[in-house]
Amino acid sequence: MRKYEELAKAIVEGVGGKDNIISLAHCYTRLRFKLHDEKKAATETIKNLDGVVTVVQSGGQYQVVIGNEVGEVHDEIVKSQGIADGSAAEKTEPDKNMNLLDKFVDIISGIFTPILGVLAASGMIKGFTALFVALGWIEEKSGTYQILQTIGDGLFYFFPIFLGITAARKFKMNEFSAMAVGAALVYPTLSVIFTGQPLYRMFEGTIFASPVQLEFLGIPVILMNYASSVIPIIAAIYFASKVERGLAKVIPAMVKGFMVPFFTLLIVIPVTFIVIGPISTWAGQIVGAVTTGVFNFSPILAGFFLGAFWQVFVIFGLHWGLVPIMINNIATSGTDHIVAMTFAASFAQTGVVLAVLLKTKHAKLKSLCVPAFISGIFGVTEPAIYGITLPRKKMFVISCIGAAIGGGMLAFFDSQYYMFGGLGIFGYPSFVNSAINDMAGMKGAMMVSAAAFMLGLLMAYPLYRDKEEIKSTVVPKDGNGLVEKEFFTSPLTGTVRTLEDVPDETFSSGVLGKGVAVEPIEGRVVAPADGTVATLFPTGHALGLITEKGTEILIHIGIDTVKLNGQYFSTKVKQGDRVKQGQILVEFDMDKIREGGYSVITPVLIANFQQYLDIIVTEKKEISYTENLITVIA
Structure with a gap:
């Protein structure tokens, strides 16, 4: 990285x-x-x-x-x-063309990504402090403990202020106004009132029964403990961003600098205490109860599922949907089972990388494996996923199997996070129960992560083969031995053009790959060979395939068509799908694209051309779907 x-x-x-x-x-x-x-x-x-x-x-x-x-x-x-x-x-707001899930992931990642590093660091300090107490190295009454606990707990206690800043950036409002909203939620004096004798109780006899400690203009205020909370501040800042923009439209420019924040805080903070805060807190408690209930229904099955698919979630960015759930669970109940079940995934992935490192004979692959292995030990698996295992599908599947077994074992041992901490080996202290100085969870996590690592290593080692060992059609070349050929039919019907004809230097220069271009006469792209959709851009204008023999094919429909934001494109497959030669991948409206001023000339490139002796393109001027367009010689 x-x-x-x-x-x-x-x-x-x-x-x-x-x-x-x-x-x-x-x-x-x-x-x-x-x-x-x-x-x-x-x-x-x-x-x-x-x-x-x-x-x-x-x-x-x-x-x-x-x-x-x-x-x-x-x-x-x-x-x-x-x-x-x-x-x-x-x-910074989500694209209007995104679906609801994409918008949710975009918002959550935008809010949590900026503070993820310090969040993990604070969790690690809390975790190691709890570990040192459990080991008897420091005492809870000592000054050392108090300082370490303050360092680790400061962020979490004032978490609404930090989330207020990042949420303000995402929802595009004044960051200092957002900080003021967050600070109000954790104002110490209100914390004292929160523990006092209530005036009366509301919603008696329901799950929302709550004490009322004070009133604002005669309106009852249900105080909640907002320290370490997640949902209330995000909801409050979203509301505040709307209020602020509305005020900015009606307040005169000469006083806007202070009157907009004045009215924003005067409106948003009371509304948050009276309405947004309680409802958001109850929602958070419901989310925590539901996720815990799902886990308790079948802990081992949940562990298998989360472990198996965690790395898939990471690839598609879906893991961001679970991060706030984990933080919310810890804030509301003190523990989290859900994300804890994924802890072994990075170790299974790292075990597979070690197997590839030990087995491969290719110097370049070995050089990729070493840093991927090291980063994997510390919980950062992107280099391993994208550089090592995902391009070698069997290795990625093995890592998911190891992670699934590890997740099931963690569930069996009832392992759970007591804090959000570090990744990889730095994540062990997160399993220490500081309330009773219990290290059993950490010991279990260490055993399970070691087992997942060994599973990845032992399953991958006998099955890994360097790509060059996979045999394909061979033909003699100049009497000097054997070479491999792979043939690709045209993904489009139309007129064949050279890359030099493409009105874009990036493609015409050949720096992205060698190949050819097609000026289509039909708005349809089909698979030129059996393989996997390795990349499919959300706008549908470009996709990448990896064939069963490892050839990487890039098909880029038109020039600068990304600016259309998916308009006039209809994808028929998803990223990760296995496709057959001739299968329809994308359909597009050529006439509409041309009317928008864009060229539809489509480069078809071999992206990993450096791995081949030669890339041969057809000499035909016109091409159809069933005719060979490109031949690669390995």
Whole structure:
């Protein structure tokens, strides 16, 4: 991950710094910047960066072409440079074309990603403090314990303030007003009132029965403990963002600077205490009860399921939906079973990586395995997933099997998180029950993670084969031995063009791959070979296939068609689907795309062309779906 961090920093500096960036997005292969002044960008310097393919300036965008790793580089820029979440971002709200699940994941990831590092660090400090007490190294009455506990617990106690900042960035409102809302929720004086004698009780005889400690303008206020809470502050800031924007439209500009925050706080904080806070807290308790109930219905089955699919959730970003549930469960009940069941997944993945490292004879793959193994030990498995196991499908499945068994074992031993802490080996202290100084959960987690690691290693080692050992059709070449050939039919019907005919330097120069282009006469793309949909961009304009023999094929429908945001494209498959040659992948409306001013010429590229002796394209001028378009020679 270090290389992405350094590359992200260098790219931001190269485009003229953070202040020169209006917005940032990415498509299948490129980072797409909108800059205040493109003349400030050091284009030649960026082109020469290790990890950058080239730079294209087109359509008002400054496009830095990365290739297959564009997603990782984009995420690193968002995380380390704060572009998408800062005031320089032009658009941080979810795209209107997203479905509800995508919008939910986008909001949650946008709110939690900026604080995830310090959140894990604080949890680790709390975890190690609990561990040191359980081991008898420090006493709870000692000053050392008090300071360590303060360091670890400070973030969690004032969590609404931190979430107020990140939620404000996501919902686009004044961050300091949002902090004030969060601070009000954890105001110490109200905490004292919360523990006092109630005036009376409301909703008696229901699950919402609550004491009323005070009134505001005669309206009863049900005080809740908002320290470490998640849902109330996010709901409050969403409401506050709407109030603030409404006030900004009606308050005169000369007094807007202080009157908008004045009325925002005066409206939002009472409404939060009276309505939003209690309802959100009850919702959080219901979520915690439901997730615990689902787990208790069949703990081992839940462990198997969560363990097996955790890495799949990570690939598609769905794991963000479980992170706030985990934090909410710890805040409401003190423990979390749900995400705890996924703890063994990183160890199973790392065991598979070690098997590949020990078995492969390829120096380049070995060089990828070493850092992936090290990062995996510390719970960071993206290098292992994307670089090692996912491209070798069987290895990824084995890691999921090991994770599933590990999840079932964790459930069997009733392992649970008592705090949100570190990843990998740094996650062990999260299983220590500090309330009774019990280390049984941590010992169980250590045994299960070791078992998952060994399962991944022992299952993967005998089954792993280097790709070159997979035999395919062979033909003699110049009498000097045998070579492998793989044939691909055309994914489109139309006129064959050379890459030089493509009106985009990135494709015409061949830096993204070798191949050919097709000017289609029919708005349909079919699979050129049996394989797996490795990548499918949400807009449907580009997709990548990996054949059963490991060839990576990129099909990019039209030029700059990402700007259509999926309009006129209809995908017929999903990312991860196995497809057969001739199967329809995407349909598109050529006429509408052309009317929008876009070319529909479609590059068909072999992305991993460096692994082959030669890439041969057809000499035909017109091509149909059943005819060979490209031949690769290994």
